[in-house]
Amino acid sequence: MNQEQQHTGLLLLGVGGGGCRLATSVRAAYGEGLRVLCVDTDAQPLRTAAGAGIPTVLLGGSRLSGHGTGGDAILGRLAAQDDLESLCAQMQDARTVVILTSLGGGTGGGATPEIIKALHDMGLATICFATRPFAFEGDIRAKLATRVLPLIEETADSLISIPLDDLFSDAREEMLADAIQVAEGLISAGVTLLWRLLTKPGFIQLDPERLHAMVLTGGNARLGFGSASGADRARHAVEALKSCSLLRKGDSLAKASAVMLGILAGPDLRLAEIGEVMDALRGHAKKGCLFEMGTVLDAQYEGRIDLVALSFESWSAAVNQPAPTAKDAAPPTAAEPPVADTFPIQPGSRRSRVKGSKLSFGATGRGKFRDVEPTLHEGQDLDVPTYIRRGIILER
Amino acid sequence: MAIPPIAALEIGTSRTVVCVGESENGRVKITGTGSYPTIGVRKGQISDVTQARTSVETAMKLAEKQSDVSIWQVLLALSGGHITADVSQGVLTIRSSDYVISRDHIEEVTENAKEVHFDADRQVLHTITQTFTVDDQPGIVKPEGMRCKTLKLNIMAVHGVKSRIENAVNVAKNAGLDVVDVAFSGVCAALAALTAEQKRNGVVLIDLGGGTTNYIAYSNDVVVALGSVAVGGDHITNDIALAFNIPQNNAEELKRREGSALIDTENAAERITLKNAVGFEERTLSCKALHTVINARMNETLCVVRTRLHEAGVLPHVGGGVVLTGGGAYLRKVTELAQRIFGAPCRIGVPVNVDGLEQEEQPAALCTAAGLVLYGHMTYEDRGVLAPVKNIFKGLFRR
Numbered sequence: 184m185n186q187e188q189q190h191t192g193l194l195l196l197g198v199g200g201g202g203c204r205l206a207t208s209v210r211a212a213y214g215e216g217l218r219v220l221c222v223d224t225d226a227q228p229l230r231t232a233a234g235a236g237i238p239t240v241l242l243g244g245s246r247l248s249g250h251g252t253g254g255d256a257i258l259g260r261l262a263a264q265d266d267l268e269s270l271c272a273q274m275q276d277a278r279t280v281v282i283l284t285s286l287g288g289g290t291g292g293g294a295t296p297e298i299i300k301a302l303h304d305m306g307l308a309t310i311c312f313a314t315r316p317f318a319f320e321g322d323i324r325a326k327l328a329t330r331v332l333p334l335i336e337e338t339a340d341s342l343i344s345i346p347l348d349d350l351f352s353d354a355r356e357e358m359l360a361d362a363i364q365v366a367e368g369l370i371s372a373g374v375t376l377l378w379r380l381l382t383k384p385g386f387i388q389l390d391p392e393r394l395h396a397m398v399l400t401g402g403n404a405r406l407g408f409g410s411a412s413g414a415d416r417a418r419h420a421v422e423a424l425k426s427c428s429l430l431r432k433g434d435s436l437a438k439a440s441a442v443m444l445g446i447l448a449g450p451d452l453r454l455a456e457i458g459e460v461m462d463a464l465r466g467h468a469k470k471g472c473l474f475e476m477g478t479v480l481d482a483q484y485e486g487r488i489d490l491v492a493l494s495f496e497s498w499s500a501a502v503n504q505p506a507p508t509a510k511d512a513a514p515p516t517a518a519e520p521p522v523a524d525t526f527p528i529q530p531g532s533r534r535s536r537v538k539g540s541k542l543s544f545g546a547t548g549r550g551k552f553r554d555v556e557p558t559l560h561e562g563q564d565l566d567v568p569t570y571i572r573r574g575i576i577l578e579r
Numbered sequence: 580m581a582i583p584p585i586a587a588l589e590i591g592t593s594r595t596v597v598c599v600g601e602s603e604n605g606r607v608k609i610t611g612t613g614s615y616p617t618i619g620v621r622k623g624q625i626s627d628v629t630q631a632r633t634s635v636e637t638a639m640k641l642a643e644k645q646s647d648v649s650i651w652q653v654l655l656a657l658s659g660g661h662i663t664a665d666v667s668q669g670v671l672t673i674r675s676s677d678y679v680i681s682r683d684h685i686e687e688v689t690e691n692a693k694e695v696h697f698d699a700d701r702q703v704l705h706t707i708t709q710t711f712t713v714d715d716q717p718g719i720v721k722p723e724g725m726r727c728k729t730l731k732l733n734i735m736a737v738h739g740v741k742s743r744i745e746n747a748v749n750v751a752k753n754a755g756l757d758v759v760d761v762a763f764s765g766v767c768a769a770l771a772a773l774t775a776e777q778k779r780n781g782v783v784l785i786d787l788g789g790g791t792t793n794y795i796a797y798s799n800d801v802v803v804a805l806g807s808v809a810v811g812g813d814h815i816t817n818d819i820a821l822a823f824n825i826p827q828n829n830a831e832e833l834k835r836r837e838g839s840a841l842i843d844t845e846n847a848a849e850r851i852t853l854k855n856a857v858g859f860e861e862r863t864l865s866c867k868a869l870h871t872v873i874n875a876r877m878n879e880t881l882c883v884v885r886t887r888l889h890e891a892g893v894l895p896h897v898g899g900g901v902v903l904t905g906g907g908a909y910l911r912k913v914t915e916l917a918q919r920i921f922g923a924p925c926r927i928g929v930p931v932n933v934d935g936l937e938q939e940e941q942p943a944a945l946c947t948a949a950g951l952v953l954y955g956h957m958t959y960e961d962r963g964v965l966a967p968v969k970n971i972f973k974g975l976f977r978r
Contacts, residue, residue: 550817551827555621558660558809560883565810568818569875577822577868 192278193381195374197221198295199259200251201285201314201367203228207235208371209283213378220273222298224262224290225251240273242266242294246562252289256327257572259293261564264549264557267301279308282339283374286331287316287324296334303338304553311339312374312406315346317362330574336403343404343493345370349428373408373429376491379479380445404493405435412487417456420488421463430494433467439494441473449485452478456488464492582959584610584648587951588635588751589656589764592620592790592813593906595634596945597653599646600933600952607953609935611646612945613638622809623659623791625746628753635754652757654955656947657704657747658764658791660809662739666709667695669732678726680713685723685732692734702741704763709733709801720800735802737763762954764947765793765805768904770957771950772928772943773797780899783921784928785884786947787907789813794884798896804888810880812907815873822872823864825853833869840877840913842870877913881920902928904946 197206203221221232222240226249229239243262252258284291316324407430409423425433552566582602589596599611615638619630669692711719712731768786778797786793789812795805820830850863908927917925929942930949
């Protein structure tokens with residue numbers, strides 16, 4: 184492990200087939216010096232990752248013999264429980280773990296919440312980038328993703344959900360087969376940008392400490408990016424960022440309570456350009472929005488400006504708002520329920536996070552039985568609450 | 580022959596119980612009980628020897644005080660998912676000229692049947708004689724004096740993982756007690772709670788403990804199946820704690836106060852107010868949701884037992900009923916739930932075969948310890964069906 188990795192304490196973790204592909208392509212785009220780990224129940228993607236020199240952990244090898252879950256999230260969860268120990272052993276020196284996963288699959292949907300919970304219990308900060316399946320992938324995958332998101336939200340310090348449909352909101356012309364690949368390309372570009380920002384020394388550095396602090400209080404976020412080159416590149420880059428469909432065409436930026444912005448450019452970046460970008464975005468955002476900004480100067484960005492933004496819509500709500508009372512079923516008012524129209528947040532789940540997620544027991548898992556030998560019956564771990572295994576939705 | 584007082588120790592997952600019993604006019608009377616919450620035991624197995632020892636010492640002192648004897652030797656009840664039973668068969672060809680089965684023949688076929696080799700890490704707790712097959716005639720209980728050429732005997736061996744049994748024994752040893760014998764909790768509970776008639780008609784006893792659910796089935800006076808599932812009342816508590824995001828002790832209290840094994844239609848709309856720690860606002864939760872969580876777990880646990888009995892092929896023979904013992908038997912409506920699952924009458928079992936526990940508030944929770952005292956008396960007299968027997972009970976107690 185080199186000096187840089189040790190210093191940042193950052194680790195990129197790809198979970199499931201989709202997550203591993205994303206992590207591999209981020210690693211390819213970033214190059215050496217990025218600490219990556221890939222985990223999956225299927226041995227095939229892991230072989231690809233291992234070929235690229237990435238350490239891997241096979242989940243549920245004894246249970247599934249490396250054949251994947253076949254879309255069964257329960258199997259994914261059990262597999263994760265089987266091998267949590269060997270996974271956690273890979274976390275030495277890490278402080279902040281960035282998880283890439285695609286929900287909708289058995290491993291992504293089943294194992295991710297379990298893994299995040301374990302990392303959370305280890306005291307690590309977790310940022311989860313989770314893609315939600317395309318509508319054309321079918322109801323079952325969509326439903327699984329919808330069900331899993333609140334579970335991740337419960338334990339992850341920050342959840343960035345990326346509905347793949349949003350990526351192509353106005354470009355329905357893509358070939359179906361290409362769509363996933365294109366989406367993954369875009370996301371990995373965004374994550375790579377963020378990563379460079381954190382690890383490469385820059386003019387105004389956005390250091391991992393600030394990311395750490397931000398995600399610990401930030402809650403859910405949206406990721407967006409835009410780039411431009413040539414004359415007037417600063418203005419065009421902001422326009423590109425604002426029209427990024429992942430940020431709902433700037434709508435998310437306008438509503439955000441905090442924005443973490445990275446500017447990546449060549450050594451030819453002028454001070455005036457930074458000012459232009461910030462002014463344009465400040466003008467777009469609502470009053471009192473907190474901006475955290477960093478720049479990276481890299482010769483390979485000569486002549487262009489890349490912007491990457493994490494917009495935290497509920498950030499200030501978490502810190503400044505008095506916690507609503509139990510009877511108040513409505514979510515915090517100042518920041519609109521961040522992405523409530525894309526996935527249902529159970530009333531109160533945000534509140535419970537704010538009040539003391541470190542103290543609470545998670546919504547899934549084995550609770551007090553987490554460190555005893557599991558009781559298995561017909562492939563099920565009886566220590567996991569029955570209502571969870573049977574998918575019973577409880578009246579709140 | 581006078582039998583000295585016998586002390587039984589059960590290190591349960593939620594409570595440690597000590598019972599002292601003396602023989603009185605042919606029946607065993609419990610003269611002292613001590614019960615104390617257990618720490619350091621999960622799913623029936625010792626996880627922290629030092630903590631468990633404290634519970635044992637406290638429970639023992641309480642029992643000593645009540646019974647006015649000083650305890651230094653005990654019998655120990657064991658449970659845990661590792662305990663299972665296997666049936667093996669012994670075969671003997673009768674070579675005597677008249678083909679009459681003698682006592683020697685029975686002893687020889689018993690020895691044959693016991694010659695089963697278990698893995699080195701397993702320890703046999705009991706060997707229970709089932710039935711003899713005299714030539715082609717199965718189901719014979721007393722073959723002595725009958726004529727045949729081939730005598731067969733089925734024996735059920737109850738065994739568990741040696742190291743885990745030793746762990747439990749060590750806890751008692753650390754508390755200054757000498758463990759003279761160990762017995763499976765399910766067997767003990769059956770001794771205390773089942774009547775001879777029930778055993779003849781066929782019955783299932785399910786001991787709903789804190790960390791394990793033990794079961795034992797009788798048909799025609801013979802033990803036909805037994806075992807232990809490492810799921811118990813603690814799992815219900817844990818489920819509640821996770822479902823409503825509350826601490827374990829609050830969940831336990833909620834289970835005892837408001838819990839029900841069936842979803843109550845009458846007060847489904849009610850909400851339960853949680854008492855919270857200072858500084859937090861009051862919370863309420865849906866009564867129906869609480870009952871749903873408990874029902875899901877309880878239903879599953881009983882269904883696992885039902886599946887095990889079905890696999891052993893004994894389900895059709897135990898129509899006589901279901902008897903529930905252990906602390907879990909006092910969960911509201913659990914008998915109704917069991918009745919639905921097994922399709923047979925169900926009731927809470929109390930230690931009917933011993934005296935002296937009539938005043939107890941929850942006698943079903945004492946079945947195991949009381950039954951173990953009974954087990955001690957039976958092995959002392961060496962007449963029991965539960966075969967033998969380290970018979971060194973002399974000087975068990977000093978007054």
